[in-house]
Amino acid sequence: MKTFNIDSREHYRNKVFPSPFHERQAALNENREWSRWYDYLSVPAYTCSTMEYFAGRNTCGVFDLTPMTKHRITGPDALTFLNRLVTRDMTKVKPGRVGYSVWCDDRGQVIDDGTVFHLHEGDYRLCSQEHQIDWLLINARGFDVSVVEDTHDVAALALQGPTSCAVLKKMNLPEVESITPFGLKHFDFEGTQLTVSRTGYTGDLGYELWIDPDHAGVLWDRLFEAGELHGIQPMGSEALELLRIEAGFILAGEDFAPAMHTVRHRNTRSPFELGLGWLVDFDKPVFNGRRALLREKAEGSRYALVKLDIEDNKPAEHAYVYDTRGRNIGWVTSAMWSPSAKKNIALATVETPHGETGEKMKVEIYYQRELKWHRKMADAVVVRDAFWDPPRRRATPPADF
Amino acid sequence: MTEHVVIIGAGHNGLSCAAYLARGGMRVTVLEAAGQVGGAALTREFAPGYRVSAGAHLLYALDEGLRRELALDRYGLRMAADSLYTIALDPDGQFVSVANGALGGPGAAAADQEAMALYHRQMNRFADIVWGLKDQLPPRLGTTGRKDLFALGKLGLRIRRLGKNDMREFLRIAGINLYDVLQERFESELLKGALSLDGTLGTFLGPRSNNSVFCALHRFNQGRGYAIPAGGMGTVSVALDAAARAAGAKIRTGARVAGIDMEGDRVRGVTLEDGEQIAADLVVSNADPKTTFERLLGLRHVEAGFADRVHHLRTRGCVAKLHLALDDIPQFCGLDGEQRGQRLVVAPDLQYVEHAFNPAKYGEHSARPVMEISIPTVHDDTLAPAGKHVLSANVQWAPYDLKGGWDGAKDAFLDTCLDVLEEYAPGIRGLVSASELLTPADLEAEFGMTGGHWHHVELSLDSFFMLRPVPGSAQYAAPVNGLYLCGAGSHPGGGVMGCAGRNAARAVLAGAA
Structure with missing residues (x-):
C-alpha cells in the first residue's frame, strides 16, 4: 500500500x-x-x-x-549504476550494510548527500534529502537497472x-x-x-x-x-536539528547549497569543500564529478567546512567569521549551544587556505538580552572531531541503559 | 615507442585524421566496417553498369589546404566539373540561374539583380566568419587559457571587422530564419524558393525555422560553386586513403568495431565484431557521437551530465537519396545541354518548401518534396554505359522516424519523387531503367550514421564551434582518457571537407606532445 x-x-x-x-x-x-x-x-x-x-x-x-525521499534500486547493473552515481566505492558496501555518500554533477559539485542501504544482494535503497528521481533516471541510461522512488511505499x-x-x-x-x-x-x-x-x-x-x-x-x-x-x-524536527549539529552532520540546503538548486556556480560545493574528501574514491574509473574533482585535488579547493568551538554561550547563528587580523573569511551555517558537549558550537564555511584544525578565528555574534541587541566578537577555534561522539555509538552489542 | 592510434571508421574524416596522425609520427590503424573506404563519400554501383556518389554527391567544401597538404591530386583526385552553379527549375521553362551572385535565365527578375549582388556580397562576408573557424580548434569556455581567450577574441574581431553596417546585419540575421531574410530582399518566388533550400538541406529545418540562415552560411562557399570529382565522390576517399597509406597508416576494411575497451579510466583499444581485440594507446572515432558514446563505449563510462547531453543530441536525418539509371539525358524544361549538368533545384517558392517541410515535424514525408539534382554523367562518362545517364538527387523531407516505418512507404515515396520530376522533365519516367531510393534509415544502415543524418548531429548554432557536438568534447578529446572524436559530429560539421579529421589529428598530436 x-x-x-x-x-x-x-x-x-x-x-x-x-x-x-x-x-x-x-x-x-x-x-x-x-x-x-x-x-x-x-x-x-x-x-x-x-x-x-x-x-x-x-x-x-x-x-x-x-517524508524522507526514498528510492529502490534493483537490477543486474544496480551496483555499477550506484558506483557511477556516488563518489565512494559501493563495492565495499556489502549486503546488510549501509553507506553514507554524496553525489555530484559533472563539475564535481555536490547535488545531495544520503544513505544507501544494501537490503539484499543487488537490491538497494537510496535515501536522499532532496527529490532526486529525475537525476537518478538520467543516470540510469545505459544501465540495466530499475530505479523507482518509493517514498510513499x-x-x-x-x-x-x-x-x-x-x-x-x-x-x-x-x-x-x-x-x-x-x-x-x-x-x-x-x-x-x-x-x-x-x-x-x-x-x-x-x-x-x-x-x-x-x-x-x-x-x-x-x-x-x-x-x-x-x-x-x-x-520533532527541531530536536533532531540540534542532535545532528552536535554530531557534526551537514544538512543540504543549510550547510551547503545543492548543485541542482544553485544558479550561481560559485555557490555550490565539492565534497572536499564539505570536509567529505574521505568519501571520494578516485580508484573508481568513473563516477560523476571524478574528472573535475581530480582537477580540484591538484589545483586546490576554494572553501573548507569547519567545526568551530566558540567562547561563551551565545549561539553564533548566521554569524560572519573573521581571521585573527579581522578579515572576513566566511560564515556560520549551523550553530547552537551544545548541552551535551557543554560548548558553543558551529559549522562554518571558510575560504581556503583557512580551516586548519587548531586555527584561531573570530565570530561576530549578534544576540538579544531582554530585546536589547548586543554584538560580540567571540574567539573561536577550529576543531577536528565531532562535538558529540560517545563510545556507545559504536559499541556492539550496545550496553543496556 | 610510438603511440598506437586506432581510428574507428574510414570515412573521409577518419582518413584525413589518419593521414595527419601518421605524418605526425603516430602508428595508425584505421578500422572500417564496410568493404571499402569512404563512408558516405563513396562511389558505388546501384544498377548494373551504373555508378553514383551514393552519399554526398556535390563537392563544395573540401578544404583546399588539406587537398594541397595531402597531395590528393597526386593520388588521383581530379574534378570532372567545377564552378557548377544553381538552376532553379520551372515547369514552364522560366528557370532562374544563380552563378556567383549573378542571376540568369528567362525567369530572372530585373529587380532581383541588384538585391542578389548585395545578398551575395554580404553572405560571402558572413560566411567568411563561419568558414574562418573551420580549421580552428574550438576554444574552451570559462577558462583563462591564453589560447582559448585568443580564439574567442579572434572571433569577436572577425565580426567587428565587418564594419558597422555589415556587422549589424550579420548580428541581426545570423540566428534567424532564411524565409524572412529572403522575403525582405527578393521578388521572384522561384529565386526565393531555390535560395531557401540552402538553409534547409540536410537539416531538420524549414525556411521559416530559426537557424536556417546559419545553415545557409555553412554551405556558402565563397561563390566557388559546386564540383563533381571525376569518378564520383569516392575518388576523394580513394585519394585520402592513398595519402594516409603513403604516410604510413594501416587501413583495414571489413573490420567492424563492436566496442571500445577500457582499462580503468583509459581506453585500451577496441574489440571487433568477430571478437578480435586490437590494443591502442589512443582511439579516435569517426563514428557519430551517439554511436561512439552510446553504442561503442557505453554511457556508463562517461559521467552522467555528459551522457545526458549526448543522449539529447538531435540526429533525425530527413534527406532521402534518389538514384536513377536513365536511358538518355532527361529534357528539363527550358534547359540546354550544358545547363543540365549544373546543380538543379526543385523548390519553386518559399511556401512550397515550407509545406514540404511541415509533414516531417509529424513523422510524415513531403507530399511534394524539394530536390537538389545532379546528373554527373554530363561531365563524367565513366559512371554509366555509353550514352546512358545517371541522376542523383537529394530529396527532402523524408524523416528518419517515418510514422509506420519506411518498409511499406518507400515505393510510394519513390513514385512521388518521379511524379515531381516528371513535372520538370516530362518523359523522364520513360527513361528510367533502374532506380534506388535511400531513406535516412537506409543511409543509417549503409553508412552507420545515427538517424541517417548527414552531419551526424544537427547543424545548428547550439551545436557549433565550442558547442559541437556537446560541451565537454568540443575540442575533439572526449571526457574519457585517450578517446577522441574526428567525425562530422565535431566542429566544423558535415559536408566533404576533411577539416574535422585534420583538426582532431592536431588535437591528438597536441595532447600527446
Missing part, C-alpha cells in the same frame, strides 16, 4: 499528506503545530524541543522519517538514543543487539517484514525502522509499549 496514491488522477488536488503515523503523532502533538516536509506533514516539536532533544541523548526519541521511524537498543530487544527482535553501526537486519514482525538499520542523524546509539505503511500504526504502538520504562519520547 502507498501512503497516498501518486498515480491517482486526483493527486494534484492535495499536495501535503498525513504520514502513516499521523494519528499517533496527532495524539501526542500538544503544540498542535505542523510543518511541511515535502509531501508530508511533520512535527516541529510535540511539546518542547529541548526535552525531546534530551530524550535523544539520555533515553530515546522517536522521529517520523517517512515505505513508512520509517528513527529511534535514537542510549536506550534504543533495549527498547528493540524488548520488542523481541532476535539478536537486534548484534547489528553493528551501519548494519541492517530484516525481522518478521506482525506478519510483515520490519527492517532495522543501525543508522541515524544524531551521532549516537540509534536505529532506523522501515516497514510497509499498513503496519505503521502497530509498529508505533509496539515501540511505545516496549519503551515505556525506557523513557521513550516522540521527537
Whole structure:
C-alpha cells in the first residue's frame, strides 16, 4: 500500500499528506503545530524541543522519517549504476550494510548527500534529502537497472538514543543487539517484514525502522509499549536539528547549497569543500564529478567546512567569521549551544587556505538580552572531531541503559 | 615507442585524421566496417553498369589546404566539373540561374539583380566568419587559457571587422530564419524558393525555422560553386586513403568495431565484431557521437551530465537519396545541354518548401518534396554505359522516424519523387531503367550514421564551434582518457571537407606532445 496514491488522477488536488503515523503523532502533538516536509506533514516539536532533544541523548526519541525521499534500486547493473552515481566505492558496501555518500554533477559539485542501504544482494535503497528521481533516471541510461522512488511505499521511524537498543530487544527482535553501526537486519514482525538499520542523524546509539505503511500504526504502538520504562519520547524536527549539529552532520540546503538548486556556480560545493574528501574514491574509473574533482585535488579547493568551538554561550547563528587580523573569511551555517558537549558550537564555511584544525578565528555574534541587541566578537577555534561522539555509538552489542 | 592510434571508421574524416596522425609520427590503424573506404563519400554501383556518389554527391567544401597538404591530386583526385552553379527549375521553362551572385535565365527578375549582388556580397562576408573557424580548434569556455581567450577574441574581431553596417546585419540575421531574410530582399518566388533550400538541406529545418540562415552560411562557399570529382565522390576517399597509406597508416576494411575497451579510466583499444581485440594507446572515432558514446563505449563510462547531453543530441536525418539509371539525358524544361549538368533545384517558392517541410515535424514525408539534382554523367562518362545517364538527387523531407516505418512507404515515396520530376522533365519516367531510393534509415544502415543524418548531429548554432557536438568534447578529446572524436559530429560539421579529421589529428598530436 502507498501512503497516498501518486498515480491517482486526483493527486494534484492535495499536495501535503498525513504520514502513516499521523494519528499517533496527532495524539501526542500538544503544540498542535505542523510543518511541511515535502509531501508530508511533520512535527516541529510535540511539546518542547529541548526535552525531546534530551530524550535523544539520555533515553530515546522517536522521529517520523517517512517524508524522507526514498528510492529502490534493483537490477543486474544496480551496483555499477550506484558506483557511477556516488563518489565512494559501493563495492565495499556489502549486503546488510549501509553507506553514507554524496553525489555530484559533472563539475564535481555536490547535488545531495544520503544513505544507501544494501537490503539484499543487488537490491538497494537510496535515501536522499532532496527529490532526486529525475537525476537518478538520467543516470540510469545505459544501465540495466530499475530505479523507482518509493517514498510513499515505505513508512520509517528513527529511534535514537542510549536506550534504543533495549527498547528493540524488548520488542523481541532476535539478536537486534548484534547489528553493528551501519548494519541492517530484516525481522518478521506482525506478519510483515520490519527492517532495522543501525543508522541515524544524531551521532549516537540509534536505529532506523522501515516497514510497509499498513503496519505503521502497530509498529508505533509496539515501540511505545516496549519503551515505556525506557523513557521513550516522540521527537520533532527541531530536536533532531540540534542532535545532528552536535554530531557534526551537514544538512543540504543549510550547510551547503545543492548543485541542482544553485544558479550561481560559485555557490555550490565539492565534497572536499564539505570536509567529505574521505568519501571520494578516485580508484573508481568513473563516477560523476571524478574528472573535475581530480582537477580540484591538484589545483586546490576554494572553501573548507569547519567545526568551530566558540567562547561563551551565545549561539553564533548566521554569524560572519573573521581571521585573527579581522578579515572576513566566511560564515556560520549551523550553530547552537551544545548541552551535551557543554560548548558553543558551529559549522562554518571558510575560504581556503583557512580551516586548519587548531586555527584561531573570530565570530561576530549578534544576540538579544531582554530585546536589547548586543554584538560580540567571540574567539573561536577550529576543531577536528565531532562535538558529540560517545563510545556507545559504536559499541556492539550496545550496553543496556 | 610510438603511440598506437586506432581510428574507428574510414570515412573521409577518419582518413584525413589518419593521414595527419601518421605524418605526425603516430602508428595508425584505421578500422572500417564496410568493404571499402569512404563512408558516405563513396562511389558505388546501384544498377548494373551504373555508378553514383551514393552519399554526398556535390563537392563544395573540401578544404583546399588539406587537398594541397595531402597531395590528393597526386593520388588521383581530379574534378570532372567545377564552378557548377544553381538552376532553379520551372515547369514552364522560366528557370532562374544563380552563378556567383549573378542571376540568369528567362525567369530572372530585373529587380532581383541588384538585391542578389548585395545578398551575395554580404553572405560571402558572413560566411567568411563561419568558414574562418573551420580549421580552428574550438576554444574552451570559462577558462583563462591564453589560447582559448585568443580564439574567442579572434572571433569577436572577425565580426567587428565587418564594419558597422555589415556587422549589424550579420548580428541581426545570423540566428534567424532564411524565409524572412529572403522575403525582405527578393521578388521572384522561384529565386526565393531555390535560395531557401540552402538553409534547409540536410537539416531538420524549414525556411521559416530559426537557424536556417546559419545553415545557409555553412554551405556558402565563397561563390566557388559546386564540383563533381571525376569518378564520383569516392575518388576523394580513394585519394585520402592513398595519402594516409603513403604516410604510413594501416587501413583495414571489413573490420567492424563492436566496442571500445577500457582499462580503468583509459581506453585500451577496441574489440571487433568477430571478437578480435586490437590494443591502442589512443582511439579516435569517426563514428557519430551517439554511436561512439552510446553504442561503442557505453554511457556508463562517461559521467552522467555528459551522457545526458549526448543522449539529447538531435540526429533525425530527413534527406532521402534518389538514384536513377536513365536511358538518355532527361529534357528539363527550358534547359540546354550544358545547363543540365549544373546543380538543379526543385523548390519553386518559399511556401512550397515550407509545406514540404511541415509533414516531417509529424513523422510524415513531403507530399511534394524539394530536390537538389545532379546528373554527373554530363561531365563524367565513366559512371554509366555509353550514352546512358545517371541522376542523383537529394530529396527532402523524408524523416528518419517515418510514422509506420519506411518498409511499406518507400515505393510510394519513390513514385512521388518521379511524379515531381516528371513535372520538370516530362518523359523522364520513360527513361528510367533502374532506380534506388535511400531513406535516412537506409543511409543509417549503409553508412552507420545515427538517424541517417548527414552531419551526424544537427547543424545548428547550439551545436557549433565550442558547442559541437556537446560541451565537454568540443575540442575533439572526449571526457574519457585517450578517446577522441574526428567525425562530422565535431566542429566544423558535415559536408566533404576533411577539416574535422585534420583538426582532431592536431588535437591528438597536441595532447600527446
